[in-house]
Amino acid sequence: MPANPMHPRMFLVFVLAALPVCTSQRPVAELPRAPQASTQPALSEVADYPPGVPTEFWEVDRVVDGDTIWIQHHGKLEKLRLLCVDTEEKLGVGTGSASKPGTVFGETCALWAQEFFAGLAAKGAKPKVGLYFPGGREQRDAFGRLLCHVILPDGRDFNLLLVEEGKSPYFNKYGNSLAAHQLFLAAQMRATVAQKGIWNPKTNVPESETAPSARRPYELLLPWWNARAAAIDGFRERERKGTDNVADAENPASLKAAAERAGEVEVFGTIERLFDEKSGDWTLLLRGEDKQAQLRVRVPKEKRAAFAKFDLEHLHEENRQNYLWVRGKLKAGSRGFELEALDPAQLRIADPQYGSSPPARK
Numbered sequence: 001m002p003a004n005p006m007h008p009r010m011f012l013v014f015v016l017a018a019l020p021v022c023t024s025q026r027p028v029a030e031l032p033r034a035p036q037a038s039t040q041p042a043l044s045e046v047a048d049y050p051p052g053v054p055t056e057f058w059e060v061d062r063v064v065d066g067d068t069i070w071i072q073h074h075g076k077l078e079k080l081r082l083l084c085v086d087t088e089e090k091l092g093v094g095t096g097s098a099s100k101p102g103t104v105f106g107e108t109c110a111l112w113a114q115e116f117f118a119g120l121a122a123k124g125a126k127p128k129v130g131l132y133f134p135g136g137r138e139q140r141d142a143f144g145r146l147l148c149h150v151i152l153p154d155g156r157d158f159n160l161l162l163v164e165e166g167k168s169p170y171f172n173k174y175g176n177s178l179a180a181h182q183l184f185l186a187a188q189m190r191a192t193v194a195q196k197g198i199w200n201p202k203t204n205v206p207e208s209e210t211a212p213s214a215r216r217p218y219e220l221l222l223p224w225w226n227a228r229a230a231a232i233d234g235f236r237e238r239e240r241k242g243t244d245n246v247a248d249a250e251n252p253a254s255l256k257a258a259a260e261r262a263g264e265v266e267v268f269g270t271i272e273r274l275f276d277e278k279s280g281d282w283t284l285l286l287r288g289e290d291k292q293a294q295l296r297v298r299v300p301k302e303k304r305a306a307f308a309k310f311d312l313e314h315l316h317e318e319n320r321q322n323y324l325w326v327r328g329k330l331k332a333g334s335r336g337f338e339l340e341a342l343d344p345a346q347l348r349i350a351d352p353q354y355g356s357s358p359p360a361r362k
Contacts, residue, residue, distance in 0.1 A: 049179035053155040054130020061126070063117050065090055065110035066167050069150065071129070081145035083134070084184055085162045086171035087113075088198065088216055099221055099318055101214035103204050105197065109167050120153060128153070134178035142272070142287055149179070163187040166197025169218060173225040175232040224319050227354035231323040234351060235268040247330065249286040252293035255337045259330045266327045267295060267339065268350070271315050280304075284312065284341075286326075294336045297326050306344045315349075323350035 061070040061077060066087030069080045088106035120127035130151035133139070139147045150158040160180060162168040164187040170177075177184050192199045204215045238246050247258035249269025258265040269286040272294070277283055280301030288294035299307055315322055327346045328339040341347060 048136065049132070049134070050155070050157065051130070051132045051149075051151055054151050054153065057128035057130055057153070059126050059128050060117055060120075063110075063114045065093075065106065066113045066162060069117075071131075073131075073146070079145045080131075080150065081141050081143075081147050082159050082162075083147055083149055084171055084177045084180075085159050085168040086173075087162060087168045097318070098217060101216065103214050103216065105203050109197075112167070129158070132157070132179070140289055142289070142291075160184065160187055164191060166191040166194070166199050169198065169222065171225065172229040174228070175236075176229045220319065224354065227321055227352055228323060230352050231321060231350035235323075249295045250289050252288065252290045255288075255293065255295060255330065256332070259332050259337055263329075264327055265330045266325050267330065268323065268325055269295065270322045270324065271312060274313060282307075284326075288336070292336060295326075295330075295339060296333070296336060297328075297339050297341050299341050303342055307341070307347065309344065310347060310349065319355040321349055321352065321354040324348065325350060 059072040061072055063069050067082045067085050069082070071078055071080060087109050088103045089100060090106045090110050091102040091104065093102050093106070117127045117129075120129075130153075131146070132149040132151050133147070134149075141147055149160075152158055152161075157180070160183060163170050163184055170184040170188040172184075191197065195201070197203060198216070198218065235246065235248070238244060239248070245258065245261060245263060245265045247265050247267045248254040249267050255267070258267070267286070269288075271284055272287040273285045275283040275285065282299040282301075282304050284297040284299065286295040286297065310324075314320070315324065325348050326339060326341060328341060330337055330339050332338075
């Protein structure tokens, strides 16, 4: 991690891009050169945004940090995963990796968020907020958290506010916003130019040699997130056109529909785990919304060597294109969905290629 803060003009080079990405396989530190921000609507922006003043409110139980909120929702305590944002972690809470350390700014942002929500309620009462789900469909991540936007009582989008105030980058690691891609891009640009929060070169810089000095390397993370977002956009476009048989590994309904159709399907997803079965076979477990309905791709023992070129054991690592396509006949099994891969031609790493990912299938 660089010891000195990056000059703000250098940050602008990385923040300007969301859809365009470099497809070079040179070391990540060289990426990208000078990408430009897209001025076109995102591929999948929905028509129900902005949602306006909420018509249904939910009580905020507690605010843990900048983007970790618990609410009472339909009589159940729910943890929210705020879409398109990822505030820094508090000291002592980070993952331990250079990409997500605990930082001084993470502490500052957590206190700010707690005070912000406390200010929405009368003394002695708990604040209430609305929720917005792009396209109207409630979804959860692999950890069971509700994926949503938090809508404030006056109709403002709290997720967008976090980016506008420099509390969070536009976090498109799991896809460009389905609702407000251009608004997030513009908010991040304004925050960067104004050097707010994480975009201030003085943020998280130690005051002395003994002070905390962790910094999150956005200059490396943003190009990687953009590469993943572009791959997801490619899937969304194929799905939108409906001209070929594709399925989303994270969506049980999509897998179920594909399994019920005749013929081969091409499934888009990312590997959660790899298993060495007792038989010597290899099982690729793709990440899914429902643990009971995930896709397992089986590679027979005698075929494993042919798949070595994909370096699947390391495909989950940072600064790589983590998404892939698997083609074959999908069927429902006792542990979710299954697909047998006998030929390496059934698998390909999603475009755009990025970092140390293997070359695309010829």
